[in-house]
Amino acid sequence: MNKKPYEIGDEIRPWSVFIPPETGDEVRKTLESKWINTGKQEGLLREEFKKKFSIPYCVATNSGTSSLRAALATLGVGPGDEVVSTPYTFIATNTSILEQGAKPVFADINYETLNIDPKSIIKKITKKTKAIMCVHYGGNACNMDEIRKIGRDYNLPIIEDSAHAIGSKYKDDYIGAKGDIITFSLQVVKIITCGDGGLITTPNKTYYNKLKKFVWYGVDRENKKTTLIDPLPEKIDVLGYKFNMNDITATIGRVGLKHVDEPLTKRKRIGELYRREFANLKKIKLVHYPKENTPNYQIFPIHVQGRMKFAKFMRENSIFININNRRNDRYSIFGGLKNLPDLERADQDTILIPIHFDLTDENVNKIIETIKKYDKQ
Numbered sequence: 001m002n003k004k005p006y007e008i009g010d011e012i013r014p015w016s017v018f019i020p021p022e023t024g025d026e027v028r029k030t031l032e033s034k035w036i037n038t039g040k041q042e043g044l045l046r047e048e049f050k051k052k053f054s055i056p057y058c059v060a061t062n063s064g065t066s067s068l069r070a071a072l073a074t075l076g077v078g079p080g081d082e083v084v085s086t087p088y089t090f091i092a093t094n095t096s097i098l099e100q101g102a103k104p105v106f107a108d109i110n111y112e113t114l115n116i117d118p119k120s121i122i123k124k125i126t127k128k129t130k131a132i133m134c135v136h137y138g139g140n141a142c143n144m145d146e147i148r149k150i151g152r153d154y155n156l157p158i159i160e161d162s163a164h165a166i167g168s169k170y171k172d173d174y175i176g177a178k179g180d181i182i183t184f185s186l187q188v189v190k191i192i193t194c195g196d197g198g199l200i201t202t203p204n205k206t207y208y209n210k211l212k213k214f215v216w217y218g219v220d221r222e223n224k225k226t227t228l229i230d231p232l233p234e235k236i237d238v239l240g241y242k243f244n245m246n247d248i249t250a251t252i253g254r255v256g257l258k259h260v261d262e263p264l265t266k267r268k269r270i271g272e273l274y275r276r277e278f279a280n281l282k283k284i285k286l287v288h289y290p291k292e293n294t295p296n297y298q299i300f301p302i303h304v305q306g307r308m309k310f311a312k313f314m315r316e317n318s319i320f321i322n323i324n325n326r327r328n329d330r331y332s333i334f335g336g337l338k339n340l341p342d343l344e345r346a347d348q349d350t351i352l353i354p355i356h357f358d359l360t361d362e363n364v365n366k367i368i369e370t371i372k373k374y375d376k377q
């Protein structure tokens, strides 16, 4: 059979791409309007995102990585500074710190949740620390009460890399509604995607005004004072980037956002089913989901004994799985391996099982049965 690169056969894939059917028509309308640069669509996406998740201020960008860089720049993170961060994440969390000329200092994680361990954050704070970076891994929120207390005690702002956490809640609040600066990704496998894109939220107006400038050459596009012949304002006093989101991208994002309850509901159903079905297995241990969290199940990590054997067994049964992230300190760009015991354990036994919008009931049952078969071996 001549399969196209994306064509899916009988195998169960670890991910899918959620694009509601009317996306193409909406993009055509935007193209035909000929306004494809940052404009009305981008503004509407921000307004709708704010409304949906009770968010005070929102900026749109061209990726989650750009969102992180603009957040770091807004907090003044630069050469000579340190950011206490999690080493268990996609590398973008930490390459963005390097790109700003600063150094990520890795705290340990909590093996049970895979999130940064607040006690370890405290141990890593030095005079050079400028900010704390945490990731709500798999959409399962970090212990924000403790991390925010550390932020207050040490007078350090917190960036929440929420690339995994659109629609997740911590206590009564959606991720993004509270905190200092919260960044999101709209990359292909995220719950809302527009190919590549990002959002940044904050309840802090001062941060908001700075963020707007960092995403477009140091200029606040909405409030720029220009003259008849000069499209740029008289004064530019911040070195900003070209991180803005265009209207084609925003149009795709708006359709995804309009439908976001569909993937959220489906993931919740599958995630809760997995948690019930795998609660008492021998070789498989679930990640801990604290009671106060409402996870979005962007991914479903588990701890498994004999990880490679498990991966082979799943593949033999046409279920594709992968480990998603490795401990970031294994990459020499971050300065070498650190002694972080919980990270060490998690890096050796964590793997993701498929959870996404395109899974059928039959797929989900097969995944559950196959995992139980492995457990009994």
Ligand SMILES: Cc1ncc(COP(=O)(O)O)c(C=O)c1O
Binding pocket: 063, 064, 065, 066, 089, 090, 092, 093, 135, 161, 163, 164, 184, 185, 186, 187, 196, 197, 198
């Ligand atoms: C935790 C985390 N942070 C940041 C990013 C970067 O997002 P983007 O690919 O939109 O730049 C990702 C991407 O998957 C991620 O998983």
